[in-house]
Amino acid sequence: KAGVTQTPRYLIKTRGQQVTLSCSPISGHRSVSWYQQTPGQGLQFLFEYFSETQRNKGNFPGRFSGRQFSNSRSEMNVSTLELGDSALYLCASSLTGASTDTQYFGPGTRLTVL
Amino acid sequence: GDSVTQMEGPVTLSEEAFLTINCTYTATGYPSLFWYVQYPGEGLQLLLKATKADDKGSNKGFEATYRKETTSFHLEKGSVQVSDSAVYFCALSDRTGSARQLTFGSGTQLTVLP
Numbered sequence: 001k002a003g004v005t006q007t008p009r010y011l012i013k014t015r016g017q018q019v020t021l022s023c024s025p026i027s028g029h030r031s032v033s034w035y036q037q038t039p040g041q042g043l044q045f046l047f048e049y050f051s052e053t054q055r056n057k058g059n060f061p062g063r064f065s066g067r068q069f070s071n072s073r074s075e076m077n078v079s080t081l082e083l084g085d086s087a088l089y090l091c092a093s094s095l096t097g098a099s100t101d102t103q104y105f106g107p108g109t110r111l112t113v114l
Numbered sequence: 115g116d117s118v119t120q121m122e123g124p125v126t127l128s129e130e131a132f133l134t135i136n137c138t139y140t141a142t143g144y145p146s147l148f149w150y151v152q153y154p155g156e157g158l159q160l161l162l163k164a165t166k167a168d169d170k171g172s173n174k175g176f177e178a179t180y181r182k183e184t185t186s187f188h189l190e191k192g193s194v195q196v197s198d199s200a201v202y203f204c205a206l207s208d209r210t211g212s213a214r215q216l217t218f219g220s221g222t223q224l225t226v227l228p
Contacts, residue, residue: 004157033215043203043218056214090157097214099207100146100165105157 001027004093004106012112018079021109023091025072029104031097032074034066037088037108046089049074050097078111086113116141120204120219127194127226135189135222137178137204145206147171147180147187148216152201161189161202194226 005024013019025032034046045058049068066076072093078085088110092103121136139145146165150158162171167182176191187204204219 006157031214035216042220043205043216045215045217048214050214058215092158092216099214101207102148102160102163103207103216104160105150107157 025093029093118219124223
């Protein structure tokens with residue numbers, strides 16, 4: 001079974017631009033979560049989607065948004081990019097998002113904001 | 115809120131040495147506990163998990179036991195290999211409320227020397 005895929009793998013943007021990242025979950029998985037990884041803040045939860053509905057959101061500004069499609073694929077968008085948004089963005093999928101479910105991670109998208 | 119405290123790194127060991135990485139947690143509910151590993155340039159891979167007290171997770175020679183009385187989930191391996199060099203993250207997923215997210219520790223960098 002194919003794992004979680006994320007595109008693109010690397011992205012370079014300038015301040016003020018916006019960016020869209022894509023995630024395809026493992027087949028059959030309906031929950032998709034997004035995390036931001038930085039050297040200073042570590043791994044932080046952004047949001048979680050299930051059946052096209054956002055069920056949970058982390059403590060990030062409104063510039064960070066996401067959505068999920070009917071095939072469970074998910075996108076996240078960051079508008080008005082800031083230097084501090086430079087990070088590795090990780091997508092994870094699980095069957096239902098229950099606390100006992102294992103979340104399987106993709107390789108991440110490395111975003112650099114100049 | 116929920117939190118995970120991990121042993122500060124980096125940790126450097128010789129091949130075949132014994133490994134312990136300490137992890138303690140604070141949670142409002144009754145969490146599931148996970149250890150993830152991240153190799154350079156990659157996403158997170160699940161190493162092992164435990165979903166209830168006294169459960170022992172194990173994989174690839176690594177073990178961790180869910181200790182509710184001490185709120186701990188320490189990672190151990192009897193004999194490390196050079197290929198175990200990576201960053202290790204302890205994480206929890208709480209069962210209460212709308213928590214469908216992983217809360218991570220800060221990560222422990224392990225280097226194994228031949």
